[in-house]
Amino acid sequence: MTDNSKNTILVVDDEEGILEITQEYFERRGYEVYTASNGIEAIKIIESVKIGCCFTDINMPEMDGLELAEHIRSLDNTLPVIVMTGYPSLENTIRTLKNGVVDYLVKPVNLEQMELSLRRIMRERGLFVENLILREEIERKARLKSLNDELLARVDELNVLNRIMEDFSFSDSTYGIFNKVVKIGMEVVKADKVNFYINSEQEMSFVPIASTNYHDNIAEELSLELRDFFLDVIADDKPCLISKNCGAVGLAEHIQSFMVVPVKIREKPFGVVTACIVDKANIDKINRFTEKDIYYMSFIARKAASAIENIALYENIYDNLFSTLYAFVAALEARDSYTRKHSTRVSEVAYVVGKAMGCSEEELDILSFAGQLHDIGKIGIRDDILLKPGRLTDEEFEKIKEHPAIGADIVGKLGLWDREQEIIRHHHEFFDGRGYPDGLKGDEIPKLARILSVGDAFDAMSSDRAYRKKMEKAKVISIIQGCSGTQFDPEVVDVFMTIVDDVWPHDS
């Protein structure tokens, strides 16, 4: 409603004379006046013009004033209606008031009285409209606040979900994931305890795999009733929430609220995650998990399931890759019956030396793996050079010298195993810098490559070759010692001497 309508009035009366006098009077006072001789005409005007106030007679043909007032009320309840009648009755008065008529003038109406009434009504109407606007404003603000609250809650929720996703994107082991479920679950749903059970078909039971507190005997808490309950949850594939006193399952007395969320991997039941809130001393209020908590926990379970699946997939690919590379080495060694198992033996010797030198578990793993693959680059060398029984020409030897770099390249192309790749590349470097392919010396050569180099030479000398029988132990030891400081790292040679008896091959 705008102010333009403030000075626009509509007068409805079936007496032409009254309309004329009223129109003239109000127009002279600056009002815009519309007239109608019955209710129907009046409505047409109201529908097309913004009217500020309507004066109407009651008794009129077609549609009387009271019907008109009723109609106006349904069209626009802010449009004030003033009724004028020559025959006031109580019944009419009540009806008019019910229909939102704001004033009641008795005919014959004095024009000044009409104007006074109009001014008062317009003032009141102004206040009424202002009130409406104010109320709308308040409602708008309330709506805005509720939208804002909703938005904030949504942002919170997204932050939580995002955090869960991020946490599960850095899981390195399945075991790490179980523990993460427990840790994140505790934080997100504010539980007192979270357990991860695996559904063991073999044991026909749920095995606790991770828990908030390992000192608790979580298995003991798992009554037979609970086991059946877990099976039901898994079968229904829906999370379940139970609160104290509902007596559905045998919950321990101190548990206030308990939830079970199924974990499925590739549509197969994998286990359940449970969370509970326990009674706290001095707190009367019963704390319960909410639907939102269930939602978060289900999300955690889903993310955990996909992370576990990814790891399984990755481990599978990793294993396949290992097998493929080992198969390459086996094929390579099969070309020369004398080098059969050479890589495995080198790997074993290097492992023993590495262990004696105090290498970490990780380094020993790297050493074993690199030992197996150290000569894989020889697959790129022709048989007539690789298997040549006699002395190699310089040109042929140059070809042979390419194998460490080719091997490192093969492993490097898989995008894995940087350290293994380094060892493979440098297993023919000499401690004094006269080796190949890069002529590194001393500490420039990776420690594990220096270890592997001794193992490699040791196995080559201590096993039969096409062109010679294996050497005597004393001779091998003397050659290795003789090369200490030139071909080999003296520290590695010293340690090697302490284990040589253990690794010397049994005659076969």
Ligand SMILES: [Fe+2]
């Ligand atoms: Fe080699």
